Amino acid sequence: MRSRIPIPTPMSTDPSAGLPTSGSAAPAADGVSTGFDLRHHGDAEVRGADADLTDLAVNVRAGTPPDWLKARIADSLDGLAAYPDGRTAREAVAARHGLPVGRVLLTAGAAEAFVLLARAIPAQRPVVVHPQFTEPEAALRDAGHTVERVILDERNGFRLAPDAVPEDADLVVIGNPTNPTSVLHPADALAGLARPGRTLVVDEAFMDAVPGERESLADRTDVPGLVVLRSLTKTWGLAGLRIGYVLAEPDTVTALERVQPLWPVSSPALTAAEACCAPPALAEAARAADRTAADRAHLADRLAQLAEVRVCGPAAGPFLLIRLPGAMAIRTRLRELGFAVRRGDTFPGLGPDWLRLAVRDRATTDRFVIALAKAIAESDA
Incomplete structure (x- = not known):
């Protein structure tokens, strides 16, 4: 049975050092003290904006979904009178990763999987490795779990220190590549976190944006307790459609499916899953990953020209994490200059001097860096 003992005073972050330190905590929306707004996401930076903002806050690839995918989804609308049947899409995902169908569960975006895991896995000591996407911790807390945080060290480039994870943790969640860092x-370091009786959850929502998907664990069946989460919303621009999937041992898939609502994935989303797992789509995603890597390098190079900005690296995702003094005020000024960026202070392990930037094309990057330099200069004046 899940414990509902009070959650202790959490770790906050000292912005001057970037290291965890005990501190006061603000109440979360559910009345649980977490010290961070775990429900804040990048879309909040652009939702309801009264200006035409260039979006560097949301990590969905620009210019998506492609026309061929929109056409496939539109064609599926004629079948909306029938209940969704996920068998074909599930087979497509399994084939894409070379896995048995019984190791695949389709979900309404990867975020739904965190809710299912929080409800289905009877963890007694769940641990979330931060800084990372905050929904896993939020879902666990909503389900009544007491959550422990392992805060990775800024001075080590937020690299994983395996011995920092408690040996008796029976549920461990980590992102790869990690949002927002x-x-x-x-992959071997993550696989080394596996233990008998432990569920190891690796969030690979952005792995298809990594050239060659190096360090992925998606096709591994030799790691006990491994659960890999994937999203199709980032690369393909389907955040509004909600489609993702879980790759895990059949018993785990069955347990998650048992707490999942009936027909959780719509027919258009199932069509998208099947289409995005086909060989032509995989080739297109690979080309997009290469372009993203080149565009990210250009962004990093341009940012390096600003003495006040420190870029967290080496980076592998379609976004960069940067640190600069007065980031919150600069973020506000950037909005006035036409750019939305993601605040960093809602991620455990970070603070008000951090911003996350989505990678965009070179022309957009060049315009943004000019605006950022202007905002910094004004803040120093």
Whole structure:
């Protein structure tokens, strides 16, 4: 049975050092003290904007979904009178990763999987490795779990320190590549976190944006307790459609499916899943990953020209994490200059001097860096 003991005072982050330190905590929306707004996401930076903002806050690839995918989805609308049948899409995902169908569960975006895991896995000591996407911790807390945080060290480039994870943790969640740090952890290091009786959850929502998907664990069946989460919303621009999937041992898939609502994935989303797992789509995604890597390098190079900005690296995701003094005020000024960026202070392990930037094309990057330099200069004046 899940414990509902009170959650202790959490770790906050000292912005001057970037290291965890005990501190006061603000109440979360559910009345649980977490110290961070775990429900804040990049779309909040552009939702309801009264200006035409260039979006560097949301990590969905620009210019998506492609026309061929929109056409496939539109064609599926004639079948909306029938209940969704996920068998074909599930087979397509399994084939894409070379896995048995019984190791695949389709979900309404990867975020739904965190809710299912929080409800289905009877963890007694769940641990979330931060900084990372905050929904796993939020879902666990909503399900009544007491959550422990492992805060990775800024001075080590937010690299994984395996011995920092408690040996008796029976549920461990980590992202790869990690949002927001863009760190890509070695697959062997993550696999080394597996233990008898432990569920190891690796969030690979951005792995298809990594050339060659190096360090992925998606096709591994030799790691006990491994659960890999994937999203199709980032590369293909389907955040509004909600489609993702879980790759795990059949018993785990069955347990998650048992707490999942009936027909959780719509017919258009199932069509998208099947289409995005086909060989032509995989080739297109690979080309997009190469372009993203080149565009990210250009962004990093341009940012390096600004003495006040420190870029977290090496980076592997379609975004960069940067640190600069007065980031919150600069973020506000950037909105006035036409750019939305993601605040960093809602991620455990970060603070008000951090911003996350989505990678865009070179022309957009060049315009943004000019605006950022202007905002910094004004803040120093």
